[in-house]
Amino acid sequence: MTRSTMFTLFYLASFLQAGAYGLTFMLPRLFEGFGGNEKVVGVMLFITAIATLLTVYFSGHLSDRFGRVPTLGGACLSIAAALASYGLATDVGVSLVFASVALGVGWGLTYALSPIVLTGLVNVEERVRYFAILSVAVMAGFGLSPVMTSLMEKSGMTVNDAFFVTAVLCALAGTIFFAITGSVRNQASARGPEVRSSLSFASVVVIMKSKARLPVIMVCMGASVFAGMNNFQTVFADERGLNYADYFLAYTITVVLFRLVLARFKGGRNPYLTIAILQYVMFGSIALFLGIGGHVSLYLLVAFLFGIGYGVSYPILAAMAANDAEPEILPQTLQFFALSYFIGIFGFPLVAGWMMVEMGSSALLMLVVAMAGIEATMALMRSISVRAALASVASDTR
Structure with missing residues (x-):
C-alpha cells in the first residue's frame, strides 16, 4: 500500500x-419520540462523558497492548453498537445507558489515538497541515450527518433510521x-521506535506544569462553547x-473550505494571536445569535x-498542544488534550440541558458567549507573551 493510499483510507x-458525533445533535429529537427532554439528553451525554474520560x-x-490502529478499528465497532442501541431504544432505560457508554468508549479512543497515529507518521513542520486535514474529515462527517438526518426525515424516514x-x-x-x-x-516504524502512550498521574502533573497547559485548558472551554451552540x-x-x-450545512461547508484552504498555514509567527482573532x-x-430572531440570512451568517x-x-x-508539549511525553499530552476536550464536549451538555429546561435558551447562550470571550482573551494574553519573547530574541541577536 502506498503512503498516499494509506492516508486516504x-x-x-x-x-x-x-458521523456518530453529529448524531448526538439529534438526540433531543430522537428522545422526543419516547418522552425524553433536554435534561435526559444532558444526563445521557454526562454518562458518555464519564465513559469517555x-x-x-x-x-x-490499550494501544500499547493491542496497537494503535487496531484499537481504532475496535473503537469504531463500539460506536456502531452505540448508534444501533440508540436507534432501537423505546424508553429511558438500560439500552440508552449502554449506548451512551459504548459511544463514550468508541469516540474517546478514536479522538485520542488518531492524532497520535498521525504524529508518528509526519514531521513536526507537517503537523498543522495533517491535523487540519484530519479535522476536515471529522468535521465533514459530523457536520453532514444532521443534514442527512433532515433529508431522511423529509423523505418519510425517521431519526432512528439515520x-x-x-x-x-x-x-x-x-x-x-x-x-x-x-x-x-x-510507515511509522521507518521513522523510529514507537514511544509508549500510557497516561499516568505523574505525566498529567508534568503536562500541567508545561506550556501545553494553556491549550489543554482552552480546548475544554472551546469544546463547551461548541457543545452549547x-x-x-x-x-x-x-x-x-x-x-x-x-445551520449545520452552512457551518460544515465553511469549516471544510477554510480548513482546506488553510491546510498549509501554520498560524504565522505568533499562532496564538491567530487563534485569538479567530476566537473573537x-x-x-454567538453574540449575534442572541438577537437574530427568525431571520434565515442572519442564521446562515451566524x-x-x-x-x-x-x-x-x-x-x-491542537498543533500548539503538540508543539508546546515536552517531547518525551508528546503522546500523553495529546491524550490529555483529548481528555480535556471531552470534559467540555460531553460534560457541558449536563449544565446546558438543565439551563435549557429551568432558565431558557437565552440564559444558556449568554453563558456560552461569556466563555467564548474568556477563551479568546486567554489566547490573546499568550500571544502577547510570545510576541515579547520574540522581540527579546531579536534584540539579543543584534
Missing part, C-alpha cells in the same frame, strides 16, 4: 465514524482501520422557526462566522 475511515485516560494502555445508517458506516470505518494496520505500522441547535432552531439543517470571531457569532472562528482555530490549537 485513514482519513476516509475518520470521516465515516465522525475513563477511556481516554486508559487509551494509551442512527442505523450511520452505525453501518461506522462498522465500515472499523474494517478500514483493520485493513491499513500493517501499512501504518510499516450545537448540541441543542435543533431546539434553538425550532424556537425561532428555523431549519437546523441550514466565534465570540461575535453559522458562517462560528465555522470560521471555532472551526479554523481548533486545528491550530
Whole structure:
C-alpha cells in the first residue's frame, strides 16, 4: 500500500465514524419520540462523558497492548453498537445507558489515538497541515450527518433510521482501520521506535506544569462553547422557526473550505494571536445569535462566522498542544488534550440541558458567549507573551 493510499483510507475511515458525533445533535429529537427532554439528553451525554474520560485516560494502555490502529478499528465497532442501541431504544432505560457508554468508549479512543497515529507518521513542520486535514474529515462527517438526518426525515424516514445508517458506516470505518494496520505500522516504524502512550498521574502533573497547559485548558472551554451552540441547535432552531439543517450545512461547508484552504498555514509567527482573532470571531457569532430572531440570512451568517472562528482555530490549537508539549511525553499530552476536550464536549451538555429546561435558551447562550470571550482573551494574553519573547530574541541577536 502506498503512503498516499494509506492516508486516504485513514482519513476516509475518520470521516465515516465522525458521523456518530453529529448524531448526538439529534438526540433531543430522537428522545422526543419516547418522552425524553433536554435534561435526559444532558444526563445521557454526562454518562458518555464519564465513559469517555475513563477511556481516554486508559487509551494509551490499550494501544500499547493491542496497537494503535487496531484499537481504532475496535473503537469504531463500539460506536456502531452505540448508534444501533440508540436507534432501537423505546424508553429511558438500560439500552440508552449502554449506548451512551459504548459511544463514550468508541469516540474517546478514536479522538485520542488518531492524532497520535498521525504524529508518528509526519514531521513536526507537517503537523498543522495533517491535523487540519484530519479535522476536515471529522468535521465533514459530523457536520453532514444532521443534514442527512433532515433529508431522511423529509423523505418519510425517521431519526432512528439515520442512527442505523450511520452505525453501518461506522462498522465500515472499523474494517478500514483493520485493513491499513500493517501499512501504518510499516510507515511509522521507518521513522523510529514507537514511544509508549500510557497516561499516568505523574505525566498529567508534568503536562500541567508545561506550556501545553494553556491549550489543554482552552480546548475544554472551546469544546463547551461548541457543545452549547450545537448540541441543542435543533431546539434553538425550532424556537425561532428555523431549519437546523441550514445551520449545520452552512457551518460544515465553511469549516471544510477554510480548513482546506488553510491546510498549509501554520498560524504565522505568533499562532496564538491567530487563534485569538479567530476566537473573537466565534465570540461575535454567538453574540449575534442572541438577537437574530427568525431571520434565515442572519442564521446562515451566524453559522458562517462560528465555522470560521471555532472551526479554523481548533486545528491550530491542537498543533500548539503538540508543539508546546515536552517531547518525551508528546503522546500523553495529546491524550490529555483529548481528555480535556471531552470534559467540555460531553460534560457541558449536563449544565446546558438543565439551563435549557429551568432558565431558557437565552440564559444558556449568554453563558456560552461569556466563555467564548474568556477563551479568546486567554489566547490573546499568550500571544502577547510570545510576541515579547520574540522581540527579546531579536534584540539579543543584534
